[in-house]
Amino acid sequence: MKITLIEPKSPGRHVYSSVNMPRLGLPILGTLLQQAGHQVRLIMGSRRDIRLSEITTADLICISTTTSTVIEAYHLADFARDQGKPVIMGGAHVTFMAEEALEHCDYVCRGEADLTFLPLVSCIERGELPVDILGVSFRREETIVHNPAADWVDMNRVPFPDLSLFSGLKMSTYPVMTSRGCPFDCTFCSVTQMFGRKYRCRETEALLEELKQYHGKQVFFVDDNFTANPRRSKELLRAMIEQDIKPSWWCTQVRTDAARDEELLQLMYDSNCRMVFVGMESVNPETLKSYNKKQEVEDIVYCIERFHQLGIMVHGMFVFGADEDNLQTIEETLDFALKNRIDTVQFLILTPLPGTKTFFDLEKEGRLLTRDWNLYDAHHVVFAPEQMSPYNLQKATIRAFKKFFSVSHIFDNLFTTGVRSVAFRALGFWMVRKWERENSWYYRFLQALSRPSLETSWQTQISKSIERFRLRKLKYLCSEKLMEIEVSHEQGHFVVNLKGFLNDFSLAETFKTLSAQIPRLYQNITINLEEVCFASEKTAVKFINKLNHLTAKARDIKVIISPANRRLLDVLEKRDMKVPGFSILA
Numbered sequence: 001m002k003i004t005l006i007e008p009k010s011p012g013r014h015v016y017s018s019v020n021m022p023r024l025g026l027p028i029l030g031t032l033l034q035q036a037g038h039q040v041r042l043i044m045g046s047r048r049d050i051r052l053s054e055i056t057t058a059d060l061i062c063i064s065t066t067t068s069t070v071i072e073a074y075h076l077a078d079f080a081r082d083q084g085k086p087v088i089m090g091g092a093h094v095t096f097m098a099e100e101a102l103e104h105c106d107y108v109c110r111g112e113a114d115l116t117f118l119p120l121v122s123c124i125e126r127g128e129l130p131v132d133i134l135g136v137s138f139r140r141e142e143t144i145v146h147n148p149a150a151d152w153v154d155m156n157r158v159p160f161p162d163l164s165l166f167s168g169l170k171m172s173t174y175p176v177m178t179s180r181g182c183p184f185d186c187t188f189c190s191v192t193q194m195f196g197r198k199y200r201c202r203e204t205e206a207l208l209e210e211l212k213q214y215h216g217k218q219v220f221f222v223d224d225n226f227t228a229n230p231r232r233s234k235e236l237l238r239a240m241i242e243q244d245i246k247p248s249w250w251c252t253q254v255r256t257d258a259a260r261d262e263e264l265l266q267l268m269y270d271s272n273c274r275m276v277f278v279g280m281e282s283v284n285p286e287t288l289k290s291y292n293k294k295q296e297v298e299d300i301v302y303c304i305e306r307f308h309q310l311g312i313m314v315h316g317m318f319v320f321g322a323d324e325d326n327l328q329t330i331e332e333t334l335d336f337a338l339k340n341r342i343d344t345v346q347f348l349i350l351t352p353l354p355g356t357k358t359f360f361d362l363e364k365e366g367r368l369l370t371r372d373w374n375l376y377d378a379h380h381v382v383f384a385p386e387q388m389s390p391y392n393l394q395k396a397t398i399r400a401f402k403k404f405f406s407v408s409h410i411f412d413n414l415f416t417t418g419v420r421s422v423a424f425r426a427l428g429f430w431m432v433r434k435w436e437r438e439n440s441w442y443y444r445f446l447q448a449l450s451r452p453s454l455e456t457s458w459q460t461q462i463s464k465s466i467e468r469f470r471l472r473k474l475k476y477l478c479s480e481k482l483m484e485i486e487v488s489h490e491q492g493h494f495v496v497n498l499k500g501f502l503n504d505f506s507l508a509e510t511f512k513t514l515s516a517q518i519p520r521l522y523q524n525i526t527i528n529l530e531e532v533c534f535a536s537e538k539t540a541v542k543f544i545n546k547l548n549h550l551t552a553k554a555r556d557i558k559v560i561i562s563p564a565n566r567r568l569l570d571v572l573e574k575r576d577m578k579v580p581g582f583s584i585l586a
Ligand code: B12
Pocket: 009, 010, 014, 015, 016, 019, 021, 022, 023, 024, 025, 026, 028, 029, 062, 063, 064, 065, 066, 067, 068, 069, 088, 089, 090, 091, 092, 093, 109, 111, 112, 113, 114, 117, 175, 177, 189, 190, 191, 195, 222, 223, 224, 346, 348, 353, 354, 376, 377, 378, 379
């Protein structure tokens, strides 16, 4: 079969937006498919990055998800199903939200799919239902069937991910995974639900074989806890040094306890580890307890000190918004990060990811503000915190981010960990300010939520406050003679009615008017083209490109067309254009 596998990109900007690195799930599954004789195409991108033919010429579409990328994944799945293609979804979001996902796809592979994926594909090829395949959810007539969960995979039965299956993907740092699972169980983390608490490692020999291709390159060991079994980590690092199979630079995620093992630290340094990502989470001891982190503030201080003594950069990840946190906690964390000279930080906002205890508790207590998964990226407040308003948590977190990544602190670590640290801080400076500009609308509606006059449930208030906020900005308008443009607002949606004849002139005028009228961010918009006539195929192409551009940051865009302007669809297909960022209702 011809199979296209897609990892959608995150819709919003986040601290890693400039990192072009896929998760390893699809490359592993793609490699398995290729070994089984299928034709495989791997894509990392969203609708606007994917050519129509990459969907229309495939026999099967497979899409990977996390929570913050799942809305884009659903749009892609809907589009593929509209073209008559069967769709399989998998990954960290749909594993815990299989029924939601089955609204958009045909099969969900819950959990690890390394051993269940090929049998599922064979089943689909034979036209049978996957009744016996573990971990699969699917629809049988009107009911949804959830097969029992599959066992944890033996890591040594998994092939190396062939990253070259991604056509045209350029990476500066390559992902390698040496283990799965984590013996800890932090309340906000979905890793243990997804990959289990049993720490499963790959054999050193196989890892060395995989690492050979990255000699002299940069590697990110994407384990959740690279040093959970120090004996095994040391064995691998020693072998890398002895056989000189060392990347030129590598980084990984560790817990603070790694710094207590001197031999491990030295081996990390000698094998070219130059940066560690550490889940510091909080400087509030009560919060550390409530996250079930099993670490003390002194461990964090010691960890930063020891890694710095070796010249290894430290990236500290903190999570704000626990019931034990208040605004002072955020201030104290900022002071702590600056005082201890952490090289770069992520001040994340507690995010109830499906599958976690945090999600379960906040949902039960009715504290989720929204189920707009696009916003579940740890940069937006999506729940009602205990000791502060959502707005204050949002504002204080970004303020701390801005203070950390400010001009006065860019050079703080130049003489500890060198120019890279300066470069990362400079990137952080730019990123956080850009993020704030793009998300100013979110501050506004969190502010609206805090007003006592809005007394009904949080969930309904979100859409209402968007409506109010948007309506204020809106003016009705009619312009040029060739085109009639009418913008109105119905139940949380903008509706744009276009009537008339679109040629180069009226097209430019129409988009000038629309850009002035429609806010770019957070829009649900329906554009009615039933009474539009295109002057030529070229105008139709321009129309599609301009519409994609205009609505690049929008959330949900629908375009209604009549049989007469089906030409729009034909043009898309004929020119093999990119999948439009809008859904077409014919
Ligand atoms: C590397 C990594 C990154 C990299 C690259 C990310 C990327 N391209 O998405 C970087 C550092 C950039 C990153 C950033 C973030 N990450 Co990250 N990251 C990881 C990490 C550590 C490893 C990913 C990996 O390669 N896993 C190994 C492979 C084998 O697993 P997999 O891809 O999930 O695939 C398996 C199954 O899920 C399934 N499967 C997956 N897809 C599909 C598709 C089909 C069709 C099928 C059948 C099966 C299937 O089968 C695969 C094989 O068993 C994971 C943790 C983890 N253990 O997975 C977190 C993880 C994915 N990240 C997470 C988060 C939250 C983030 C951030 C939002 C955090 C932040 N704000 O900083 C950002 C946002 C990223 C984004 N794209 O939006 C969460 C996602 C949870 C969720 N429910 O959404 C995870 C799970 C960690 C956690 N603590 O829970 N991340």
